[in-house]
Amino acid sequence: MMNPLDARYPFFESARTAVETAEISLPELVSRGAPAVERGRERVQRALLEGTVRPETDDVDPETELLSYPIARILVSLLDSTAAIDKYAAAEASTAIERIREDVAREDDLRSTQTTNLDLDDVLAEFDLADDVQPDDRSHQGHGEQWYRIDVGAYLSLSSSSWGREWRLVARELDEGEVRITGADLFELLETAIRDRIAAGLPFDLPREEGLGAELEPQVTDLRGLLSDRTRVHDIDVVAPELFPPCLRNLIDKAERGTELSSVEGFSLMAFLAGIGMSADEIVAFCADTSLEVETLRYQLEYLRDESGSQYPPPSCETLSAYGICHNEDDHWKVASHPLAYYETRVEEVDSDAITDWRATTNA
Ligand code: SF4
Structure with missing residues (x-):
């Protein structure tokens, strides 16, 4: 049975494995006009126009949602525009981090009943950050906000100097190779990790005149029409x-x-x-x-x-x-x-x- 988290986070390794093990043929999905194709087009459209990849309606079934992700990656590759790829990856990451915030908050609320199954440790492990990020024990001595300590190398690779002065190392508390950050900071850094993973490997090198490129031509033309x-x-x-x-x-x-x-x-x-x-x-x-x-x-x-x-x-x-x-x-x-x-x-x-x-x- 499909894990519902795969549809929410189709870029997680488990989602990729689920698609691979199901041996789903993308060309076959496209040639029979499966709902994932239209949802994939909508995914790119909303990413480029609105900065989100959430569906416009709530009734998309999880399998369609999951499969729309590889379709969207193909479509954005066929658009052949670096700016479109940047915007697409940023929109996927922004939507994902909103969902992670929602899921982690719900998990904290319901920790005793264990009814949800994504917590912050899962997300950190997904991005190989489990050893780099630790809760800061001093958090609870203050006003209750949870702080974290992150390895300085991870901090530097996930933050950008263009984010403003407060992100510069000199403005941070740095101790034994670790930077002290708030929970909100941690989510911002995770958003970069997600964006980097989404953008990795894009654009695919696909011929536009044959195969998937030719079959998806109408969807690509639609998207181009919107984005002269x-x-x-x-x-x-x-x-x-x-x-x-x-x-x-x-x-x-x-x-x-x-x-x-x-x-x-x-x-x-x-x-x-x-x-x-x-x-x-x-x-x-x-x-x-x-x-x-x-x-x-x-x-x-x-x-x-x-x-x-x-x-x-x-x-x-x-x-x-x-x-x-x-x-x-x-x-x-x-x-x-x-x-x-x-x-x-x-x-x-x-x-x-x-x-x-x-x-x-x-x-x-
Ligand atoms: S023809 Fe007139 S109404 Fe139609 S899209 Fe153009 S400007 Fe708008």
Whole structure:
């Protein structure tokens, strides 16, 4: 019988062994269109657009969930983009560490009844850290928070100087080759260990024209459609919601009614608002009183824009139509093939004195 933990942590050795011993053929899964293929595509899509790999619905059976992981790895390899692999690995690691936090907390609560079966020692052993990390005995002399001691070599390999001053060794208590860290620090370090394991071996070297590469072409094309190359979008820089294209107005209406947006809908809306020059604070203010959560918004916006100011543009009209987001109201595909181009045209058509920038009506 399958261990349910394998579906939650498909990158654990036990999960890999389970897939190997079941002698499951990935090409066969793909050619018969098994549910794991669609879930694998969703896994990559949510990783790239939202930074999570959790399924959108809770009814995915554990076997599908487990098998979606090797499929996702193949798909992200076929995307042939280092940035996509980095984002994918980071999203897998972020979701996994959230789950580990949940499972370890539950295990602590229920230690006496032993109804869950993942504790911190299991996780440390999984990443060969059992000898490198020990609980710090002095924890209980303070305010009850559990501290740990980690071997300095492991600390240095799992942390990064780019994380800020508090992670530098000089800012840490170092004693006999061990660094004192909090429980929260330990989870951050474990997240790196998970990310490194996920990224290891990616991308697979797969020909795109034959075999799995050819069979998965539709899924890869879908994902590519969502993630056109990062480009510097035109400097529109005026926020006139009444001139937004209908696809975006529909999404805003939907979110204002409190309906949750799908990952593609949320991404399209965020990429559009960022694409017309709105800052993260402005977008958060603009989306107040909608179903969109501030934390998710900020996370997604960070994903969209990089330091150079270039960003993912929203998907094209063709892609939005394929996802059922565009209904081609008023036949306006004739106006432009991209929502940003459509908006730019509308802004140019209207007398600038007649436009009130939304930013002038708010304190954002
Ligand atoms: S044609 Fe393009 S801009 Fe117009 S509603 Fe459809 S997706 Fe939006």
